Amino acid sequence: MQISNFTPNDIHPFLSMAKDEGWISTRRELAFLLERSPQGCLVCHDGEKPVGFVTAVRHGKSGWIGNLLVAAGERGRGIGTALFKQAMQVLQRADVLTLWLTASSAGRPIYERNGFTVCDRIRRWEGLGGEPEPAAAVKKMHSGWEEIDFLGWGDDRTALLAHAADGGSVRGSEGGFLVVQSLGNHRQIGPYGALNLPTAEALMDGIQQQGGATMLDVPAANRAASKLLTSRGFTVCSEVDLMYAGQPPAYHPEYIFGLASMGSMG
Incomplete structure (x- = not known):
């Protein structure tokens, strides 16, 4: 090999x-x-x-x-x-300085032996949803939205945010942003960040309801996000551990309403 x-x-x-x-x-x-x-x-x-x-x-x-x-x-x-x-x-x-990954229950012991610690759970929610309303959609991320993402993860993820926005539909306001990406026959909401629940609700309310599954990965510690998604008819279909190794991150999940990728790069 x-x-x-x-x-x-x-x-x-x-x-x-x-x-x-x-x-x-x-x-x-x-x-x-x-x-x-x-x-x-x-x-x-x-x-x-x-x-x-x-x-x-x-x-x-x-x-x-x-x-x-x-x-x-x-x-x-x-x-x-x-x-x-x-x-x-x-x-x-x-x-x-800090390594991140998500782990299944079977994989968690392997990562723990290599210095990783669980800091949260990531829940995958599934429901109906679609593209942002045309009047509200924009073509790229604004610099202020990168700062909101930084508040959640404690790091500069500009390239990842730009990649998501370039391949999806973006909706945002001064206090938050939401990207809808295509995943074959599915859609993903994320990255999705907001300074508070009212902003997150307004962004979600701008999503056109369409047929087919729409999914997003959300930190379990963001209880406001759980409340919002439940009220919009989303349900949890799976969970994994969020783990890190190295320097403890400046992680604030209350600003993270949806990850930028489905477990592969944050």
């Missing part, structure tokens, strides 16, 4: 394997990660066959490990652990 850097040719095998796992991943997301963090996109081959993947991307002084995936028939051989440790090394060599 050999671990090497992702190439564009590895995107299709990854998406095929991710689909088999029921993951929601897109070619656009992988292309962004390859452009933003080529050294952090890793694949493990057994001969010519790709058997595992992981990605690691830096945001300012923090980094996010995501997309850790091992083929079903290849598990138990240490592939996932090897990929995970190399992804950690990529970020540590980049002088990242």
Whole structure:
């Protein structure tokens, strides 16, 4: 087995394997990660066959490990652990101070052994929703919205926010912002940040109701977000742990109403 850097040719095998796992991943997301963090996109081959993947991307002084995936028939051989440790090394060599990831109950012990601590739960909510009302939609993020995102995560995530906005529909006000992104047959709300619940409610009220599933990942500690989503008919369909290692983050989930990605990069 050999671990090497992702190439564009590895995107299709990854998406095929991710689909088999029921993951929601897109070619656009992988292309962004390859452009933003080529050294952090890793694949493990057994001969010519790709058997595992992981990605690691830096945001300012923090980094996010995501997309850790091992083929079903290849598990138990240490592939996932090897990929995970190399992804950690990529970020540590980049002088990242805080590492982030989300973990299933099965994966949590592995990460705890490598210095990760649970700081929250991330709930995936599903309901109906669609594009922001045309009159309110804008084409890019405003600098003030980056500051709101900074309040939540304690780091500069400008590139990630711009990536989301470029591929979605944006709605915002002075006190908050919301992006709706396409995920194949689904839609994702996020990034979604607000200074207070009334602003978050106003942003959500500007979403046109459409058929099909709309999802978003939200910190469980943001109880205002839970109240808002429940009132709009959303329900929780899954949960994972939010974990970090290294320097404790300036994390304030009360400003985070939706993550920018579905668990892969924050």
